[in-house]
Amino acid sequence: MESHTGPHNQRVFRTLHVQAQEIPNLFRRMQPRLYSIASSLKAYPDSVHITVGINNEPYPGLCSNWLASLSEGSEVPVFLQATSQFRLPEDDAKPVIMVGPGTGIAPFRAFLQERAACNSPGRNWLFFGERHEENGFYYREELEGFMTQGCLTHLHTAFSRDQGQRIYVQDRMEENGEELWNWLQEGAYFYVCGDAARMARDVDSALRRIVARYGNMSSEQADDYVSNLTRNGRYVRDVY
Ligand SMILES: Cc1cc2nc3c(=O)[nH]c(=O)nc-3n(C[C@H](O)[C@H](O)[C@H](O)COP(=O)(O)OP(=O)(O)OC[C@H]3O[C@@H](n4cnc5c(N)ncnc54)[C@H](O)[C@@H]3O)c2cc1C
Numbered sequence: 721m722e723s724h725t726g727p728h729n730q731r732v733f734r735t736l737h738v739q740a741q742e743i744p745n746l747f748r749r750m751q752p753r754l755y756s757i758a759s760s761l762k763a764y765p766d767s768v769h770i771t772v773g774i775n776n777e778p779y780p781g782l783c784s785n786w787l788a789s790l791s792e793g794s795e796v797p798v799f800l801q802a803t804s805q806f807r808l809p810e811d812d813a814k815p816v817i818m819v820g821p822g823t824g825i826a827p828f829r830a831f832l833q834e835r836a837a838c839n840s841p842g843r844n845w846l847f848f849g850e851r852h853e854e855n856g857f858y859y860r861e862e863l864e865g866f867m868t869q870g871c872l873t874h875l876h877t878a879f880s881r882d883q884g885q886r887i888y889v890q891d892r893m894e895e896n897g898e899e900l901w902n903w904l905q906e907g908a909y910f911y912v913c914g915d916a917a918r919m920a921r922d923v924d925s926a927l928r929r930i931v932a933r934y935g936n937m938s939s940e941q942a943d944d945y946v947s948n949l950t951r952n953g954r955y956v957r958d959v960y
Pocket residue numbers: 753754755756757770771772773774775776777778779780781782783784785823826958959960
């Protein structure tokens with residue numbers, strides 16, 4: 721079936737006769753999918769890890785399901801897309817605050833491995849969330865290990881559906897707003913990774929509320945403060 725717009729702006733369809741082998745040519749070329757690197761080469765010099773969430777609604781996601789179906793030893797065609805902004809601060813004494821619910825945890829696992837391997841003196845604070853603690857606390861043992869080691873200074877979790885009322889990472893941020901503000905004043909970098917549509921927007925609003933409240937600012941002044949963080953590379957997002 722082929723369509724074009726008719727003289728009165730209506731869609732006009734006509735039937736095309738094609739050979740079965742021509743059908744693939746009618747579609748746009750399949751696009752590559754991007755995945756954040758979830759490991760540090762200092763911790764795993766011979767491998768690269770990714771954290772893949774399987775998207776099944778409303779249809780099974782193509783690449784995530786394909787990756788999940790692979791057996792050990794399978795070959796996967798990959799390319800690297802470097803990031804210029806989403807990196808740990810050059811000064812490894814700077815504190816970092818990481819907000820990464822769901823698959824957004826991926827780059828922060830890599831950050832923590834890197835900071836642990838380098839014995840970086842900077843403090844690290846992670847906000848993580850998923851639906852249920854039982855099956856959604858990704859990398860739990862490793863994260864708890866970072867806490868024991870002292871590499872992870874704070875770990876705040878929000879398991880949204882483990883109680884009657886939804887709790888999200890930004891609720892944990894607000895519960896700890898004063899300390900978060902103090903970290904920002906001490907030069908902390910603020911990173912967000914994961915869902916762009918809802919989470920990143922709500923985390924951004926929570927950040928602005930915290931700045932306004934604990935910095936005693938109007939909402940316009942808080943917006944300026946956050947813009948300054950962004951301009952100075954201290955508020956960085958990788959959202960999708
Ligand atoms: C910078 C960046 C970093 C990323 N990092 C990660 C990461 O670390 N981990 C991770 O898991 N993902 C990450 N992603 C997302 C990832 O690239 C893919 O988008 C994701 O895995 C979904 O791909 P898919 O092929 O499985 O789904 P797709 O086949 O692309 O489908 C995407 C969504 O559309 C729906 N859909 C499919 N067909 C239809 C249809 N006909 N009508 C309506 N809806 C439909 C599916 O149900 C699914 O929810 C990142 C994305 C970016 C841009």
